[in-house]
Amino acid sequence: MQYTTGKDAFYAGVRALLPAAPGVIPFGLVTGVTAIEQGLSPLTSIGMTVLFFAGAAQMAALQLLRNDAFPLVIIVTALVINLRFLMYSASMAPHFARLPKRWKWPLSYVLSDQAYVLSILKFTDGKSALYGHYFYAGAGISMWLTWQLAVMAGVFLGAEIPASWSLDFAIPLVFLALLVPSVRNSACLGAACVGGVVAVLAMDMAYNLGLLLASVCGIGTGLLVEHVQRGRPGRALSPAPGDAAPEEKAAGENATGDKAP
Amino acid sequence: MSELELWLLFLAVGLGTFCLRLSFIQFHGQLRLPAVLNRALAYVPASVLAALVLPSVVNSGADAELLLLSPRTLAALTAALVAWKTKNILYTLLSGMAVLWLLQSFS
Structure with missing residues (x-):
């Protein structure tokens, strides 16, 4: 207009x-x-x-x-x-x-x-x-x-909300709501899986540096997957958005599964 | 952290964020983002958000043990499914909290 x-x-x-x-x-x-x-x-x-x-x-x-x-x-x-x-x-x-x-x-x-x-x-x-x-x-x-x-x-x-409501859980839920649509292709999926798993492994790192380490590892993985896919001719770099999402679910389960005691 | 330290911390983040927003708008034509950094930026949301979500979901027990089948992991899985289907923050939040409250009321 x-x-x-x-x-x-x-x-x-x-x-x-x-x-x-x-x-x-x-x-x-x-x-x-x-x-x-x-x-x-x-x-x-x-x-x-x-x-x-x-x-x-x-x-x-x-x-x-x-x-x-x-x-x-x-x-x-x-x-x-x-x-x-x-x-x-x-x-x-x-x-x-x-x-x-x-x-x-x-x-x-x-x-x-x-x-x-x-x-x-x-x-x-x-x-x-x-x-x-x-x-x-x-x-x-x-x-x-x-x-x-x-x-x-x-x-x-x-101030009005009692602690028994576990509202602290709203933080990861909001991040989850932002995370799922951000996984648009397999390179993003790799970044998310590695970022998440490294963050869990590095949870006890001093000064909460684990979060930064995990982010850097995730970003590196994304770049790596993108690089590998470029090297393979005939493969789509970015599959349709719908394709990545079910993998993300399964990967989320795997990621937590790896960490079972 | 004291009140003053908090304000200084927030001021630092605020100024840094403003500089990120202003960067190219102010220095148009003089600044160029290296190609590799430009590609790397595409993976920032997925890796940072996953790194924020997973630890607070699996590390929920009072004994600080990693739990696979806790109310929180089940609630998060439900919320992930809702997020994927609806792409809506409100529905994701409500479904996750509802499953958490339901499971907590049983245990």
């Missing part, structure tokens, strides 16, 4: 973001509840949410705080999880190249998975180039608001 004014494009961005909200709100609620259960004050929890504006990194940091991890490990882990923003930044950069700094900095701050995915489609269709950054701003700012309000609601609910 062609936008004639910046305002039109901005509101189109807001409307495009709305369908994503039901997926974001429960994640935000759980993040807020987890922060309070971790013993953070409401103000610190909200400050953390504003500073991070990255759900998975925030959840990982909270889990590491629970395990009394070394602060440097928490910082590095959170930044590794956020490395994907480098990719988004590189992909958005040409479309923002002519904007002044007073646009670039705030637009960078609200860069999120959702705002990126929605806007890059607009930018690449070529028609909305003139007001594309307004569309992105609409999607990005409404995503920011949705996230902050959801976490805040979780923060104020948090």
Whole structure:
């Protein structure tokens, strides 16, 4: 669609973001509840949410705080999880190249998975180039608001939830909900299996370094599988998304099975 | 960790994350991502998320033993199936918690 004014494009961005909200709100609620259960004050929890504006990194940091991890490990882990923003930044950069700094900095701050995915489609269709950054701003700012309000609601609910509800289990469940769709091909599957198994084996490593070691091993495995597949002609590099998922289930069982006492 | 240390920690992550987001947008044309790093980034979500999920699922017993057939592993397997079928965070969360509560009420 062609936008004639910046305002039109901005509101189109807001409307495009709305369908994503039901997926974001429960994640935000759980993040807020987890922060309070971790013993953070409401103000610190909200400050953390504003500073991070990255759900998975925030959840990982909270889990590491629970395990009394070394602060440097928490910082590095959170930044590794956020490395994907480098990719988004590189992909958005040409479309923002002519904007002044007073646009670039705030637009960078609200860069999120959702705002990126929605806007890059607009930018690449070529028609909305003139007001594309307004569309992105609409999607990005409404995503920011949705996230902050959801976490805040979780923060104020948090105190009311009894420990017998085992709500700490919500953390791995949220990660699981993000993990399964991220396994798009066999190289990703290899990365996930090795990452998971190494993390279990390295659970007792000092300062929770196991998580970083596991991530590096997983990424290495992904690259290796990709390399091996390239060497074999006639084999599809990326099978259909549906193909990888049942393997992931079985592999998950194997991964835990290996570790049975 | 004291309140001040927490704020410093969060500030460090916040600034680092902002730099990651700003990087190419600010330095367009001057920065280039090495090809191997670009490919490696594709495997970050799968490996990090799996490394976060598996330990907290299998290491659930109070005696810190690895358990295959605990309420948590069964709940996680159910949730994985739901995540795969629905790709929805809310349904994944609800099904996993429901199975966990159900199994815990029996044991």
